[in-house]
Amino acid sequence: MSTTKAAPAVTAHSVVEPSLRTKRIAGALVILYALITLVPLVWIFLTSIKSPPDSISYPPKILFTPSLEGYCNLFTTRTRQTPDYIAALPPPSGVCDAVTRERNMVIAGPSNFLPRFANSLIIAFGSTFLAVSLGTLAAYGFSRFKVPLADDLLFFILSTRMMPPIAVAIPIYLMYRQLGLSDTALGMMLLYTAVNVSLAVWLLKGFIDEIPREYEEAAMIDGYTRLQAFFKVVLPQATTGIAATAIFCLIFAWNEYAFASLLTSGSAQTAPPFIPTIIGEGGQDWPAVAAGTTIFLVPILVFTILLRKQLLRGITFGAVRK
């Protein structure tokens, strides 16, 4: 059209729209930063598929023959044997068997990685379920009713997050020893629930505040009780918020190290304190550590991408909502 031809000359450079050149420079710098900060993560993955000699070669190798040794070592324990003994064995039954024998070793049994990983799963999901359930109820209470001293209670709930974990760990350690909860999954679950419930209450209160009260009031005029209105009207509306909160709680419990390293040592130990203790002959077995780290980080990568829209809200306890 003829009239639009002149129009861009006036509005092409909107004052708030940066020029193309500015955009290109900004883009280049941001991409450069992103690429540099991703190097350590790429390196974790690359190390996990290196053989131990490749992983410690100098200069660091970027091109190498991929090997599954790291993953094999992560899941197994091995013992050294004489070449004669190994030669006398029947042919290897799998990749790991073969890789291990090349190092003059045989697989002695499974390592502790799987049980530790399972502990992480049980404790993280269990505590998330509890924290989100309790948090949703409490958040609804704070959002909809006049609770005496509500602000003080909410601040009290938040302030429990400010304590250094080690400071909390001392009395918890003593208390758990008395109650027989030391080194149990239940003990860790309760502890993570207590830590996460503060986040859950604050985040969910924000989400529930955004659901108009009129919805439940209408339902209650139609004959619902308050409880029915909560379960049938409010909860379905809050699903997105509950899901986002759950993922934040899950990530915290999944990543937690301080409590886990002080309060668990054996049967309830989670993956974060376990992974740094993976050692091979003559020091840290870096490909195995990298393999464990990779497996441990993948779920979080998926969650981060799922959560990217809610991330800001989660990390600021709902203080910034965008």
Added chain:
Amino acid sequence: MTASHDTFSDKMADAAIRATPEPLAARVRGLSDRAIAWLFIAPTIVLLLAINIFPLFWAIYLSFTNFRANRPNAVVQNVGLGNYSRILNDPDIWASMQTTAHFVFWTIVLQTLIGFTLAYLIDRKFRGHAFWTTLILIPMMLSPAVVGNFWRFLYEPQIGLFAYAVSFVSGIPTSDIQMLGNVHLAPWAIIIVDTWMWTPYVMLICLAGLRSIPDYIYEAAEVDRASPWRQFWSITVPMALPFIMLAVLFRGIENFKMFDMVNLLTGGGPGSTTEVASIALKRDAFEAWATGRSSAFAIVLFVAVFGLANIYVKALNKVKQR
């Protein structure tokens, strides 16, 4: 909402009401809002009282005694304020506080500068900025312990990628780049990892701040022929300031408590050059088993975080009101 949905949920509600036995229905119906409020909030409060507050009071009690957790049968003596006066007069404790302050100060400075710059660049809205923002966010979601542990490998002087890259750029031989073994470099090794991990956090909050500035303010400034430099310092920075301060608050609290990453990277060493408060506390409580004294130290730390955070929040509110 569609009409069919409403009638459907009406039916569901009717069915639920009819299915509920009469006495129970009466009781549920009879629950006042007040009762529901307490029913919903109480479980959270009880959990926090049991797992946060009761242990805190126990720690306060222990801080006045000479109790040692590894000798539960020894006679516990009341030592009054003895533990506190020892803590406040102990040069090692003050040294650890200084180490913490150095760590908190530099991580906040670096993360704020880099984070704000990144946010400013991303806010130029170049093509693909959403994708690159998500990539940049990945490090902060990962477990500081597990990833921090892997940084030990990157920092290895002979085989590590970090030393190799630095030596490649600067020409310093890799054997001189003892990031974790050198007393001058070790504090910076920790600051680098923390900055790598948490700059995205500050970036995300700053980005929200920049996006909260309405376009019309810049348009008005353009009409008044304010230079871009002037616009940046008189509009962008002051209006994003509350967000920057919020990011600093969260990072400050978190880094004051910092334990996991430091514990895995250096464990406080070499010597005690990176012994931040949490590490000193852990050594006192779980290695020296001086439970009473370490409880006093924990209380001092808690009061310090709490007090500083409160003062800071007051300042933040003043800035917000401007």
